[in-house]
Structures are given as C-alpha cells and as structure tokens.
Amino acid sequence: MIRGAPLGAFLFAVLFLATPLSAFEIERVVSPGGIEAWLVEEHTVPVIVMEVAWEGGTATDTAEKAGTANMAASLLGEGAGDLPSQAFNARLDDIAAQLSFSVDNDYFNASLKTLAEARDEAFSLFALAIAEPRFDEDAVARIRAQLGVVVARNRQSPDWLAADAWYRAALGGHPYALNRHGTPESVPRISRDDLTRYTGNVLARDNMKIAIVGPISAEELGPLLDRTFGGLPAKAVLPDIPAVEVASGAQTVVVERDFPQSVVIFGTQGIARDDPDFIPAFMMNHILGSGSFSSRLMEEVREKRGLAYSVGTSLSPLKKAAMMFGQVATRNERVGQSLAIIRSEMRRMAEESVSAEELADAKTYLTGSYPLRFTSNSSIANQLIGIQTEDLGIDYVERRNGLIEEVTQEDIARVARRLLRADDLIVAIVGRPNLSPVVEGLPETGDMKPPAEPTRQH
Amino acid sequence: MSRSRFPAPRILGSALAILLIVALGAAVWFWRGTEVAASDAPQSFRLSNGMEVLAIPDRRAPVVTHMVWYRVGAADETPGKTGLAHFLEHLMFKGTKEIAPGQFSRIVARNGGQDNAFTHYEYTGYFQVIAKDRLPLVMKMEAERMTGLQLTDAEVLPERDVVLEEQRSRVENNPMALLQAEMNAALYGDHPYGRDIIGHKQEIAALTTEDALEFYNRFYTPNNATLIVAGDISLDELRPLAEEYYGVIAQRAPTFVRDRPAIVWPEEDKRVIRRDERVNEPTWLRFYPAPDYSTAGVRRGAAFDVLAEILGGGQTSRLYRNLVVTQGVAASVGAWYEGSRLDAGKFGLYALPRVGGPLADLEQAIDAEIAALLAEGVTDEELERAKTVIAAGAVYARDSQRSMAYAYGEGLMTGLSVDDIHEWPTRIRAVTAADVADAARAVLDGSVSVTGELVRGGGA
Numbered sequence: 001m002i003r004g005a006p007l008g009a010f011l012f013a014v015l016f017l018a019t020p021l022s023a024f025e026i027e028r029v030v031s032p033g034g035i036e037a038w039l040v041e042e043h044t045v046p047v048i049v050m051e052v053a054w055e056g057g058t059a060t061d062t063a064e065k066a067g068t069a070n071m072a073a074s075l076l077g078e079g080a081g082d083l084p085s086q087a088f089n090a091r092l093d094d095i096a097a098q099l100s101f102s103v104d105n106d107y108f109n110a111s112l113k114t115l116a117e118a119r120d121e122a123f124s125l126f127a128l129a130i131a132e133p134r135f136d137e138d139a140v141a142r143i144r145a146q147l148g149v150v151v152a153r154n155r156q157s158p159d160w161l162a163a164d165a166w167y168r169a170a171l172g173g174h175p176y177a178l179n180r181h182g183t184p185e186s187v188p189r190i191s192r193d194d195l196t197r198y199t200g201n202v203l204a205r206d207n208m209k210i211a212i213v214g215p216i217s218a219e220e221l222g223p224l225l226d227r228t229f230g231g232l233p234a235k236a237v238l239p240d241i242p243a244v245e246v247a248s249g250a251q252t253v254v255v256e257r258d259f260p261q262s263v264v265i266f267g268t269q270g271i272a273r274d275d276p277d278f279i280p281a282f283m284m285n286h287i288l289g290s291g292s293f294s295s296r297l298m299e300e301v302r303e304k305r306g307l308a309y310s311v312g313t314s315l316s317p318l319k320k321a322a323m324m325f326g327q328v329a330t331r332n333e334r335v336g337q338s339l340a341i342i343r344s345e346m347r348r349m350a351e352e353s354v355s356a357e358e359l360a361d362a363k364t365y366l367t368g369s370y371p372l373r374f375t376s377n378s379s380i381a382n383q384l385i386g387i388q389t390e391d392l393g394i395d396y397v398e399r400r401n402g403l404i405e406e407v408t409q410e411d412i413a414r415v416a417r418r419l420l421r422a423d424d425l426i427v428a429i430v431g432r433p434n435l436s437p438v439v440e441g442l443p444e445t446g447d448m449k450p451p452a453e454p455t456r457q458h
Numbered sequence: 459m460s461r462s463r464f465p466a467p468r469i470l471g472s473a474l475a476i477l478l479i480v481a482l483g484a485a486v487w488f489w490r491g492t493e494v495a496a497s498d499a500p501q502s503f504r505l506s507n508g509m510e511v512l513a514i515p516d517r518r519a520p521v522v523t524h525m526v527w528y529r530v531g532a533a534d535e536t537p538g539k540t541g542l543a544h545f546l547e548h549l550m551f552k553g554t555k556e557i558a559p560g561q562f563s564r565i566v567a568r569n570g571g572q573d574n575a576f577t578h579y580e581y582t583g584y585f586q587v588i589a590k591d592r593l594p595l596v597m598k599m600e601a602e603r604m605t606g607l608q609l610t611d612a613e614v615l616p617e618r619d620v621v622l623e624e625q626r627s628r629v630e631n632n633p634m635a636l637l638q639a640e641m642n643a644a645l646y647g648d649h650p651y652g653r654d655i656i657g658h659k660q661e662i663a664a665l666t667t668e669d670a671l672e673f674y675n676r677f678y679t680p681n682n683a684t685l686i687v688a689g690d691i692s693l694d695e696l697r698p699l700a701e702e703y704y705g706v707i708a709q710r711a712p713t714f715v716r717d718r719p720a721i722v723w724p725e726e727d728k729r730v731i732r733r734d735e736r737v738n739e740p741t742w743l744r745f746y747p748a749p750d751y752s753t754a755g756v757r758r759g760a761a762f763d764v765l766a767e768i769l770g771g772g773q774t775s776r777l778y779r780n781l782v783v784t785q786g787v788a789a790s791v792g793a794w795y796e797g798s799r800l801d802a803g804k805f806g807l808y809a810l811p812r813v814g815g816p817l818a819d820l821e822q823a824i825d826a827e828i829a830a831l832l833a834e835g836v837t838d839e840e841l842e843r844a845k846t847v848i849a850a851g852a853v854y855a856r857d858s859q860r861s862m863a864y865a866y867g868e869g870l871m872t873g874l875s876v877d878d879i880h881e882w883p884t885r886i887r888a889v890t891a892a893d894v895a896d897a898a899r900a901v902l903d904g905s906v907s908v909t910g911e912l913v914r915g916g917g918a
Contacts, residue, residue: 015612024518044518044858071517076772086783089773093843115850143782148813149789152739158631178736258736260624292572293551303560306619309627329627368570372587375519375689376857 023372024374026384026394031219031225037210038345038384038394039221042377049215049377050126051385054108056202059175059241059320063285065184067147068190069108072133072198073101074143076110079134080125087199088125098120099129105176106319107389114233114377116215123228130203131231135192144188150181155183158263158430162327165253166265176242176321184292190445204236205229211384213377215292243320255430262335262431263327266342268421270322273390279403280411282315286362287354287412288311288345288420289326294361301328324419333431346422353413367401499880500866501693505705508536508681508713512866513696514688516859522593522689523859525585526600526802527683527867529714530677532657533579533650533801539669541657544577545621548668551575553612555606559613562599569595571609577655580800586594587860590690594699601703604678605710607671614667623665625656633734633912634741641910644728645745649721651801659717679710684870688863721802723747730910733915741810742817743910744824746901750804752873759797760885761893762805762901767796767844768836768894769827770807774843776827786817787811798872805901817911828902836894852883869900 027039077092077099092099095118102109110130114122128188154160164179171177182190212221214329246269271281287313289297298343301311311327330338352361374380374397387396429435472516502512532543553559571588571595584603586596629635639654656662679779685704687696770777770793781788786812790810797803809820855861869879 028729042518044516045853047857049857085775086779090843091846093772093774096847100852115853138783142786145786145812146782146789149739150808152813153810156633156736156738170586175670180821259631261623261631263631294566294567299560302620304616306616307623309620309624329631330623331626361564365567365570368589369567369572370570370571371519371589374517375859377519377855408690 018156024380026397027218028394029225031222032408033226033230035205035208035225035229037114037212037221037225038388039216039218040212040213040377040384041217042213042380043215043333045377046185047377048112048116048122048212048216049116049381050110050112051211051381052110052112052202053209053389054202054236055106055207055319055389056236056238057105057107058178058180059105059318060202061175061182062197063125063173063178063351064177064186065182065190065194065400066186067151067180068194068198069103069202070180071102071143071147071155071187072195073108074147075139075195076101076129076133076199077199078139079136079412080128081132081134083128084134084179085139085325088129091121093123095121097125097127097403099362101129101271103180110177119216119224119273119338123224127228127231130199130229133196135195137192140195141191144147144190147181147187148184149350151179151184151187154179154181158257158259161255161257162263162265162428165255165324165430166267166426169251169428170246170267170323170426171321172247174321175241176244176318183211188457200233201237204233206234207236207238208232209385209387209388212383213384214380218289241320245321246323247426248424250425251426251437252427253429254433254435255428256270256432258429259431260331262332262429262433263329263430264332264335264339264427264433265325265327266339266425266427267323267325268419268425270317270324270416271419272322273317275322277411277415277418278317280407281415283359283362283366283407284314284354284415284419285315285324285402285407286366287358288349291362291365294365296349296367297328297342300341300345301330301338305341307334311338311342332432333434333439336431336435336437339427340437343422350416350420350422353409353416356409359407359409359412363404363407365402370401374385407447469838470526473483474652490637490808491890494665498536503693503697503874505680505700507705507707507709508899509700509704509707510684510870511693511696511700511704512575512684512686512870513691514859514862515692516689516856516862516868516909518690520590520690521587521690521859522590522687523585523587523863524593524596524600525583525686525688525816525863525867527581527583527684527686527871528605528678529581529682529871531578531580531582532653532671534540534653534671534677534714534716535650535716536659538661539652539665539673541621541662542665542669542673543582544656544689545618545662545665546673547575547577547582547584548621549609549614550603550607552617553608556602556610556725557599561742562603563678565599566596568780571596571905578868578871579651579655583866583867585860585863593687593691593701594854598705601707604680604704604707608676609667609671611667613736614670618662618665620657622659623673625659625662630656630659633732633737636734637730637732637743637910637912638740640730640732641745641908642745644724644730644908645747645804646802647722647724649719649801651721651799676711676743677714679713679888680704680707681709681713682711686863686867688859716800718801724908725907726828730908731911735911735914735916737912737914739810739813740817740914741912742808742820742824743912744807744909745908746805746905748795748797748901750799750803750872751869751878752800753802756874756882756885757888757893758897758900761802761889761897762797763848764841764886764889765894765897765901766793766805767848769793769831773866776831776840777807777824780827781809781820781823785823787815787823789790789813798868800872817913821909831898832903835898836891838891841889845889849853850884852886884891 098113167177289295297311301307308330311328316323500514535542569592571586573586575584643652779793789812
C-alpha cells in the first residue's frame with residue numbers, strides 16, 4: 001500500500017491469483033494458395049471482424065511527397081474494379097459492412113467488419129478494394145481537398161503541434177518524423193502515379209498479416225482467403241528504412257500559442273520490442289506512468305497536487321526506432337513545477353527501483369487484466385494482429401502472463417537506470433508556459449499573462 | 459485515462475475521421491441496443507429498497523462489466539453550484555469508511571480490473587471491468603461507496619484543481635467546445651442543457667466539501683440507482699449477489715422526482731459567431747430543437763435517426779453526395795440526432811468547408827438540400843439503405859459488453875424501458891418514407907435554429 005492505509009475488509013482482494021484466460025483457440029489457417037491467417041472461430045455474435053496489416057507504412061514516404069501512404073489509404077474505399085466511388089460505397093452500405101484503411105509508421109492497415117450473413121459480398125468488395133483500386137481523377141481531387149483540410153486543422157491542435165515539435169527535435173529528418181497526413185506543400189504534389197506505385201509496392205502477399213474472428217470455420221476461411229488476397233502480387237517492394245536513435249541531450253521546444261493550458265510531450269530513447277528487457281521496461285513504465293489511476297505520476301502530479309487532469313508515460317517501439325514518451329497538460333504557470341516533479345520521479349525510480357509491493361501490484365493488475373483484452377470479436381482481432389506484427393508467436397497469449405510473473409525488482413532497476421534519463425529529456429510544449437519550477441509571484445489562475453521569454457520560439 | 463468523460467456531442471478533430479463522423483458523440487450511438495431477432499431481451503428486477511437490477515449476458519469471456527447508475531446529473535444541479543454532479547463523481551474515488559483515500563482504484567487494479575466513471579445531464583455512472591470471480595469484490599466496494607463516502611478538504615481541494623484542469627482541457631483549450639457552449643446557451647436558454655456538464659469555471663472553483671456531501675446524501679440512495687452487469691453472468695446468478703450487497707442498503711433519501719423548468723425555445727433564429735485567433739480553418743454548425751426519444755415515442759424517435767442517417771450519416775448520405783462529391787463546397791458534412799435526454803433532444807448539422815471556402819456558400823448549399831428534402835421527401839433506396847446501416851449498428855454494438863451496458867443504462871436513465879431499447883432495431887425497420895417526411899417537417903420546416911460559426915479572429 002503506497003499510503004500504508006488500513007484496507008479493512010478489502011485486504012483479502014490482494015491474495016487472489018490471476019484469472020486464467022478464456023479457453024479460446026487461435027487456429028493458424030493456411031489457404032490452398034498458401035495464404036496464412038490467424039482465426040478465432042466464435043459464434044456468440046453474428047459479426048465477422050478481419051484485421052490485415054501490410055509492412056510499409058508512412059516510413060516509406062519521402063519528405064517531398066509526405067502523406068502518400070495515408071492518401072492511398074484514404075482512397076482505397078473510393079472505388080474499385082468497375083465500381084466508382086459512390087457505387088462502391090452504396091454496395092457497402094447496402095450490406096452495412098464497415099471497411100476502413102489506415103496507416104501508421106510501419107504498417108498499412110485494413111479493417112473489415114461485416115454481418116455474417118453478408119460475408120461473401122463484404123469480402124468480395126474488400127478484395128476489389130485492395131487489388132483493383134481505381135484512383136479516379138474526381139475521387140483523388142476530392143480526397144486531396146479533404147486532406148488539405150486535415151493538414152490545416154492539425155496545425156491548430158495543441159496535441160498535434162506538440163507531437164510534431166517533439167518528433168522533429170528527436171528524430172530530425174528521419175521518415176518517422178514526417179507528418180502522417182503530409183504538409184500543405186506535399187499533399188498537392190502527390191500524383192495518381194505515386195498512389196498506384198505505393199499500393200502496387202506495399203499491398204502484396206509476403207508482407208501481410210491477417211487476423212479473423214467470428215462465426216466462420218477454418219474450412220470456410222481457406223478458400224475465402226485465396227479469393228480475397230489471391231489478386232495481390234507475391235512480393236512487396238519496400239525501401240530500406242534506416243534505424244534511428246532519439247537525439248541525445250536535453251532540449252526544450254516551446255510552440256507559443258494562446259492556450260490557457262500547456263500541452264507537454266516529453267521523451268527519450270526507448271526500448272525495442274525484441275529487446276530481452278522489453279517486458280521489465282513495460283512493467284516499469286506501468287508503475288511510473290501508465291497504470292491508470294495507480295501510477296506514481298498520477299499520484300504525485302494529479303492526486304496529491306491537483307496539477308493535471310491527465311499525466312502519463314508510454315513506450316513506443318517501432319521497427320527502426322524506439323521511444324519512451326510522456327505527456328502532461330497543466331495550466332501555463334505550473335508547467336515548470338509539473339516537469340520538476342516528473343523528473344524527480346524519474347530519478348527516484350532510476351535510483352531506487354520499485355518496491356516489492358509495487359511490483360506485486362503491477363503483476364496482479366497486468367496478468368489479471370489481460371483477459372479484458374479478449375472480450376469482443378473486435379478486440380480479439382486487434383490482439384491477434386498486434387501479436388503477429390510484433391512477431392511474438394502464436395503461443396504468446398499463453399506465454400505472456402508468465403513473462404510478466406518472472407520480472408524482478410532487479411530487472412526493473414536495470415531498465416530504469418537505462419531508460420529514465422531525467423536530465424536528457426526532449427520536451428515539446430504548446431501554450432504559454434512558465435518554465436520555472438517556482439510559481440511564486442505568479443497569480444494563481446489559469447488566465448495569467450505569458451512569461452517574458454520562452455527558451456525557444458518555434 | 460479519464461476519470462469521467464462526457465458523452466455529449468463534441469467536435470473531435472484528428473485524422474481523416476474528422477471528415478466522416480465529426481459531430482457524433484457517444485450519446486447518439488450507444489443506446490442503439492440490441493437485435494430483437496437474434497437475442498432475448500435482458501432481464502431485470504427491482505430490489506425491495508427500490509434499486510433496479512439488469513443482467514446482459516455475454517458468455518464469450520470470463521469477464522464482467524459492473525455498472526451502478528444514479529438518476530442524477532448536471533441538469534439537476536441548483537443554480538450557482540454548476541459542476542457539482544461531475545465534481546462528486548471525481549470525489550467518489552476518495553475514501554470511504556472501509557477504504558482509505560485513493561485506494562478504491564488501486565484495489566480494483568490489483569485485482570486485474572479497470573474502473574472509471576462518467577457524468578451526463580441526466581445521470582452519473584460508475585463502472586468496473588473485471589474477471590468474473592472478482593464481481594463480488596467490486597459489488598461490495600461499490601455498495602459500500604453508496605453510503606460510506608468520507609471526504610476531507612485534504613482530498614477534496616486538490617481534486618477541485620484537477621477538475622479545473624479538466625475544464626481547461628475540454629473547454630478553454632478547445633475553440634469548438636467554446637462555440638458549442640455558446641450555441642447550447644442560445645438554444646436552451648436558462649434550462650440546464652444550456653450549460654456545460656462540467657459547469658461554470660468560477661462556480662466549480664467555489665464548490666466545497668460540504669456541497670459535495672450534501673449532494674451525495676440527497677441523491678446517492680438505492681431507490682435512485684440502477685445496477686447493470688454485462689458479460690459472463692445471468693440474472694439468476696446476479697440476483698443473490700445483488701440482494702447480498704445492494705439489497706441490504708436502506709433508503710437514505712426520498713426517491714428523486716425532477717421538477718425542472720420547461721425549456722423556452724428561442725423565438726427567432728439565432729447566430730453565434732465565435733472568433734478565435736487559435737483557429738485557422740472555419741467550422742459551421744447548426745442546432746435545431748427536437749423531441750427526446752421518450753417524448754417522441756420510440757416510433758417517431760426512430761424516424762429522427764433515419765432522417766439523420768439519410769441526410770448526413772455517411773458517404774452515401776445526401777449532404778455528403780451533393781456538397782462534398784458533386785459541388786465540392788465541403789470537405790466534410792454530417793447530421794445527427796441526439797434523443798437521449800429527458801426534457802428535449804437536438805438535431806444537429808455540421809460542415810467543414812474546403813480550405814479557403816466561405817461558410818456562406820456552405821450554408822446556402824445545406825439550406826438548399828433541406829428545402830429539397832422537405833419538398834420531395836426521401837427515396838425508397840435511401841430509406842432502405844439507412845435502415846440497414848442503423849439496424850446493423852445495433853448488431854455490431856452487441857460485440858462489446860461495455861457498449862451494451864452503456865446503451866441500456868443510458869436508455870433507462872432517459873425515460874425508456876428495457877423493451878423499448880431491445881426493440882429499437884425493429885422500430886427502425888418499421889420506419890416509412892412518410893415517417894421520415896414527418897420527422898423532417900417537425901425539426902427542419904420553419905423551426906427556429908441556432909447557427910454557429912467558428913472563424914479566425916482576435917478578441918476572443
């Protein structure tokens with residue numbers, strides 16, 4: 001107990017062991033044509049969910065044409081085969097299927113949700129969308145205009161501005177620091193040829209992972225996989241993405257905007273997903289700043305001092321880079337104070353690790369809450385695709401809680417010393433922050449005037 | 459991680475999503491309950507102390523979502539004390555007679571559970587998602603929290619600062635939220651729907667420990683509460699647990715009977731123009747008065763949903779087809795109906811122009827679409843497609859035990875019965891073109907409206 005308070009009748013709660021996972025089975029289905037998918041056959045609700053991920057996300061973009069991958073994703077639902085955009089979408093709506101495409105740094109993602117009774121039509125439309133996108137001139141022009149609006153609106157969002165400033169300071173010219181939606185300059189440059197080249201290179205069979213959950217058997221799925229994905233080329237053509245480290249040395253970047261509350265993102269070099277210390281780092285992060293209402297940062301920044309509504313940290317392991325992030329939003333005059341507390345907590349954990357009790361609590365939470373990720377067809381499909389893209393193995397669901405249980409205080413101390421470099425943070429702030437940890441002499445309101453000189457204008 | 463969230467519609471601006479579903483808040487979709495043909499209605503009963511109990515079985519995983527809903531919300535606050543319902547929601551995570559301050563969520567987490575809470579105009583809810591074998595634990599804790607809350611300034615005052623930070627995040631840092639606040643005030647006048655759920659900042663800052671305890675003692679009583687458990691449980695399994703933990707709680711206060719002022723709608727159209735130097739790209743919004751589901755009745759309520767879907771539901775909707783695809787004046791456009799309220803609902807329209815495009819052109823094009831719809835009605839093809847999409851949404855909602863628990867809770871808190879919610883997809887399928895035309899005339903034909911513009915400018 002952090003506060004050592006009596007728990008009375010509720011103490012017994014601590015003594016329970018973690019609940020076992022539900023006994024659902026993940027089947028590895030390989031189609032007659034050699035296409036692999038992970039399947040959970042589940043008949044409770046008449047809804048089939050499919051998640052697909054192709055390696056080759058926004059990291060394949062160039063600065064000149066930033067936003068190409070995202071624009072391709074935006075256009076895949078805009079007409080395919082002999083169906084122009086409105087006809088294609090009408091066919092989808094007629095069966096109420098939900099089809100969406102998105103990109104992240106490393107992957108191009110597709111998601112299909114359909115009523116079981118409309119399965120064949122939904123999968124046919126999906127197949128058409130990925131293999132025969134039309135990229136009609138009018139659809140390209142419309143989506144380009146829409147993305148122009150997204151790009152412009154991003155630049156008035158404090159969260160977006162803070163993330164953008166952080167990535168540029170941390171990763172410089174690496175493709176991971178490009179804007180996913182592109183820039184006002186790059187979006188108009190993206191041509192139809194760029195889009196067809198992107199989908200032709202990335203939507204292939206050898207860089208693809210598939211997860212399906214719902215009322216469908218392995219026998220039914222095999223031929224369906226061939227019909228759905230057989231039209232794709234066998235091999236993807238992907239550029240080499242260089243590995244990159246987060247820039248070393250402390251930096252503070254202030255983006256001056258007239259918000260009463262500053263949005264702050266801070267971060268350092270993180271840890272790769274396949275690093276042997278990833279699981280200890282994941283648990284350390286949970287105790288420091290990711291454990292919802294129980295984390296140290298929530299306790300020190302929010303609960304004790306009322307400095308913020310949200311504060312936390314997270315790990316972001318990408319294929320070619322790894323970050324550890326934190327964020328806090330606090331009224332302008334309290335930014336320096338909040339950051340001082342956060343740095344102090346990072347130092348404390350790096351120097352003293354965590355208590356046996358904190359570690360035990362983290363274990364019961366992380367193991368006990370793992371089944372909560374598998375309660376719906378959608379959430380199961382999301383877990384299965386994540387396990388595949390992170391290359392953790394089909395038995396990971398069974399092994400995962402054991403990995404958590406093995407972690408010791410010494411493991412956490414080791415990763416805390418390695419990752420928590422409080423004096424080496426890159427900090428990006430949007431607002432009119434007072435960066436001094438001392439608030440004396442400043443009015444106690446959220447409506448104060450900005451301090452004279454920020455460290456850097458951006 | 460939010461302790462508290464507001465399902466009230468707000469404009470979210472990120473990714474391409476803003477182009478598809480900008481203005482829809484959770485409130486619009488969540489109560490789209492269940493599929494009458496493929497599942498039975500959830501069963502309910504009432505404890506002797508007046509507390510209602512509902513079980514929504516879903517046996518896929520050994521997990522339950524446990525929720526307690528109180529029939530009191532932001533619209534029930536007295537003038538001068540706005541924000542109190544939401545503030546108390548935060549304070550419910552402090553100490554009780556049995557649980558030390560700050561330990562409630564820790565105990566839940568230590569048992570592998572996740573917890574949170576939410577406040578709306580008509581209700582306040584608390585929930586835990588947790589392994590089935592821990593259900594008795596969280597029921598015991600939640601029941602104890604109904605009567606045993608203990609508050610001191612040491613916990614209350616820092617939490618008040620947290621709520622003020624939340625207000626800055628949600629409202630002051632968000633020009634769109636500021637516009638919507640002004641528009642709600644213009645639409646609903648002095649009625650509580652005219653103010654933000656989180657309350658007025660100056661009034662939040664003046665709330666006290668005594669205010670919170672008084673509100674708690676008046677409204678947190680079993681006869682004012684509803685228990686909903688979704689997931690790996692049946693009503694037969696739930697009944698003895700509900701009796702054991704909640705059934706033994708004596709009524710602490712009379713059942714709350716609301717006596718709110720009637721809404722006085724504006725006598726003429728209003729326009730709110732908000733200039734904000736933080737804004738680069740303008741936004742257009744319009745609110746119309748509309749009945750709520752319980753007043754409209756489930757049949758007319760369903761017609762409003764179908765109307766919103768046909769007019770501005772998705773890529774095949776009229777507004778998208780004509781303004782975004784054909785005319786190219788909008789980057790995004792949509793319509794929604796918000797009926798989950800007790801005193802009145804709202805019908806809303808939003809549009810984002812293409813970069814550099816004037817709002818006036820957008821408004822003219824929207825008005826032309828509304829006039830065409832009123833003059834010509836809707837086609838059978840549009841009607842069938844909209845009904846299919848909405849009814850399928852109800853099946854998709856069944857995929858999530860939390861969505862189902864939320865859908866039933868919100869419906870029950872806003873004047874609907876379990877059967878109303880369960881049969882909702884059937885009501886959707888029964889909607890005719892004439893029903894949609896009636897609904898369109900009711901909200902769009904000659905009705906007053908509040909139009910909002912968020913534009914770049916100084917002196918905000």
